Amino acid sequence: MRAVNIVGYKDSGKTTLAVGLIAALKKRGLDPAAVKLSHETGLDKAGTDTCELLQEAKAVGAVAAQESAVFWRQAKQLHSLLPLLGADMVVVEGGKDLAVMPRIVVAKDAAQARRLGAGSGGLALAVYGPQGVDDVPAIQDLEALAELAAGRSFLLPGLDCQACGFASCRHLAALIVAGLAGPDQCQALASPVDIQVNGRPLALNPFAARIIGSAVRAMLAELKDYSPGQTVLTLRS
Numbered sequence: 001m002r003a004v005n006i007v008g009y010k011d012s013g014k015t016t017l018a019v020g021l022i023a024a025l026k027k028r029g030l031d032p033a034a035v036k037l038s039h040e041t042g043l044d045k046a047g048t049d050t051c052e053l054l055q056e057a058k059a060v061g062a063v064a065a066q067e068s069a070v071f072w073r074q075a076k077q078l079h080s081l082l083p084l085l086g087a088d089m090v091v092v093e094g095g096k097d098l099a100v101m102p103r104i105v106v107a108k109d110a111a112q113a114r115r116l117g118a119g120s121g122g123l124a125l126a127v128y129g130p131q132g133v134d135d136v137p138a139i140q141d142l143e144a145l146a147e148l149a150a151g152r153s154f155l156l157p158g159l160d161c162q163a164c165g166f167a168s169c170r171h172l173a174a175l176i177v178a179g180l181a182g183p184d185q186c187q188a189l190a191s192p193v194d195i196q197v198n199g200r201p202l203a204l205n206p207f208a209a210r211i212i213g214s215a216v217r218a219m220l221a222e223l224k225d226y227s228p229g230q231t232v233l234t235l236r237s
Helices: 014-027 049-054 078-087 110-115 141-151 169-177 206-220
Strands: 002-008 034-038 059-061 067-073 089-093 103-106 124-128
Touching: 002 014, 002 124, 014 034, 014 089, 014 103, 014 141, 034 078, 049 059, 049 067, 078 089, 124 141
Parallel strands: 002 089, 002 103, 034 089, 103 124
Antiparallel strands: 059 067
16 A cells, blocks of 8 residues: 655645645556545534434445445544555545655645655655745646655555664654655565454554464464465454
């Protein structure tokens, strides 16, 4: 999964940019999904059937002729939503505190861009506005932004396990944006153990992957006809 984050202050044009960027990415043969992060308390409109049902139900699904949706009565973490999107790339609008992917900053001036993560040691690939910051260029052409996002988007698991040798995922992400590291340096992404629960991948730090992998292999080795190789184990509960 790859991702790029569009951040900016309220009414700065984030949604307009996200829509245009997705359209430009589709021209390049990509078909990204989108996630909207908001500070609002609810997403569904008051007075709708789904909103009324959600007052009592823990989750509500909706299916119409050309679209479907699920509403939960609690906030979900970004990584838990991604498997439901059915895409290998996502454009995330909002979420200034996210530190696991590169960002495009929507800003009216250099000072605002710097506050949103542009500049040395930041996460910004570009500033969508009149002024760049340090070595972060100002780019207002959607095709150029799409080319940048297509080539340099990434998504770290956010475990902060330090197995990569850096203090946090934010630290590694900033180095990747600066061209001083690569996503392949994330040891969790390179884990030899893949666990999915209800279709959602679980991020494993190397220690957890080693413990789980060693335990499963040791138990399987006691079984007749077992031979080392790729193993698929499904648990139903």
